[in-house]
Amino acid sequence: MTASFSPDKAPRPGANQLPARLAARERPIIIGVAGDSGSGKSTYTQGIEWLLGSERVSQISLDGYHAEDRATRRVSGRTPLDPEANHLDRAVSHIKRLRAGEAVEVPVYDHASGTFRAPRLHTPTPVVVIEGLHTLYPAFRPLLDFSVYVDTAATVKRDWKQRRDTRERGYAESDVAAEIERRAHQYDRWIAGQQDVADVILRIHPSELSELAVGQLSAEMPETCYHLELIVTPRDDDQQSLFLPVDLSNMTRQTAMPFMLATVPSQFRGQSVNVLHVDGYMAPTALETLEYAISAFVGLDAPAGDPVNGATQPFTVRFAQMLVAWPVLNRIVALSG
Ligand SMILES: Nc1ncnc2c1ncn2[C@@H]1O[C@H](COP(=O)(O)OP(=O)(O)OP(=O)(O)O)[C@@H](O)[C@H]1O
Numbered sequence: 001m002t003a004s005f006s007p008d009k010a011p012r013p014g015a016n017q018l019p020a021r022l023a024a025r026e027r028p029i030i031i032g033v034a035g036d037s038g039s040g041k042s043t044y045t046q047g048i049e050w051l052l053g054s055e056r057v058s059q060i061s062l063d064g065y066h067a068e069d070r071a072t073r074r075v076s077g078r079t080p081l082d083p084e085a086n087h088l089d090r091a092v093s094h095i096k097r098l099r100a101g102e103a104v105e106v107p108v109y110d111h112a113s114g115t116f117r118a119p120r121l122h123t124p125t126p127v128v129v130i131e132g133l134h135t136l137y138p139a140f141r142p143l144l145d146f147s148v149y150v151d152t153a154a155t156v157k158r159d160w161k162q163r164r165d166t167r168e169r170g171y172a173e174s175d176v177a178a179e180i181e182r183r184a185h186q187y188d189r190w191i192a193g194q195q196d197v198a199d200v201i202l203r204i205h206p207s208e209l210s211e212l213a214v215g216q217l218s219a220e221m222p223e224t225c226y227h228l229e230l231i232v233t234p235r236d237d238d239q240q241s242l243f244l245p246v247d248l249s250n251m252t253r254q255t256a257m258p259f260m261l262a263t264v265p266s267q268f269r270g271q272s273v274n275v276l277h278v279d280g281y282m283a284p285t286a287l288e289t290l291e292y293a294i295s296a297f298v299g300l301d302a303p304a305g306d307p308v309n310g311a312t313q314p315f316t317v318r319f320a321q322m323l324v325a326w327p328v329l330n331r332i333v334a335l336s337g
């Protein structure tokens with residue numbers, strides 16, 4: 001089949017009526033999001049919640065299943081990357097119960113204090129996102145309907161983790177640096193391999209647009225941009241279109257912002273995949289159009305979630321959230337058909 005523009009497949013408001021279909025489902029759809037600490041797992045989970053709304057999507061962090069709190073870890077010398085330092089069996093049994101539609105008392109880890117809080121009752125919503133360091137380990141996989149691995153380059157992750165752990169988790173800068181150093185080989189040993197089984201991999205690198213400049217890149221970016229690489233296993237061709245609005249007048253303006261988009265069908269680990277590369281900055285109106293187009297695709301008039309997770313975030317966060325949310329929602333729509 002040749003790829004062509006097909007206006008009859010353009011997004012139509014209400015076309016999929018996902019909310020009604022989700023409400024009619026017998027069991028929740030379980031989405032797994034895995035990756036290192038500080039890679040962006042919770043941020044991208046929030047993007048799905050921003051689009052669908054918290055009455056349809058809820059999240060469970062596997063951090064609640066750590067076996068040791070921060071003070072205990074300082075004595076034991078272990079890190080949460082070690083699967084043995086987590087109650088993964090308990091997490092698996094809880095997900096099985098949620099999948100069967102049961103409410104579960106979920107343990108909660110409080111990052112602000114580094115201690116466990118009282119467990120909370122989690123009543124399953126139509127979509128439950130499980131995010132954590134070990135979400136794609138073999139015992140979890142049969143329970144997942146779709147999976148995402150977030151693979152953020154070490155230099156980017158270091159910046160994000162430094163900022164977050166010093167501002168929100170009460171760490172001194174030197175402690176975060178030492179912890180990152182201590183965990184580096186543990187990441188390779190216990191976490192990175194999970195990307196081999198993910199349905200979608202999001203890789204985040206520092207922006208590479210300066211390499212495409214003729215001479216020197218001269219634009220002043222309003223915020224740090226990244227090169228996002230989304231690796232997706234393709235589905236059937238007969239899908240509703242989703243158009244990314246790119247304003248070509250950007251090209252002829254003095255205030256042009258750098259932006260790059262490429263789709264590259266590839267063979268990867270013996271499998272056909274499509275790789276989407278995006279780098280640079282896009283006008284906020286274009287991003288908003290994309291958010292509304294994805295909402296319309298699933299049958300909503302607008303993103304249904306809390307604006308704290310969406311409209312107030314920096315461009316780079318919102319755009320990456322949409323790139324992850326799109327294949328996830330596409331899958332959710334297919335499962336709810
Ligand atoms: N695309 C992005 N651009 C800029 N900052 C980002 C982006 N994605 C995530 N971040 C920031 O990186 C930090 C880490 O993200 P997040 O808390 O989602 O990671 P995580 O994988 O859930 O971490 P942990 O497992 O340690 O809880 C956050 O402060 C978040 O705002």
Ligand SMILES: O=C(CO)[C@H](O)[C@H](O)COP(=O)(O)O
Nearest residue numbers: 037063070080081111114169
């Ligand atoms: O690897 C991690 C996943 O988020 C964290 O380091 C782990 O949850 C412990 O958190 P904290 O450093 O706040 O005690």
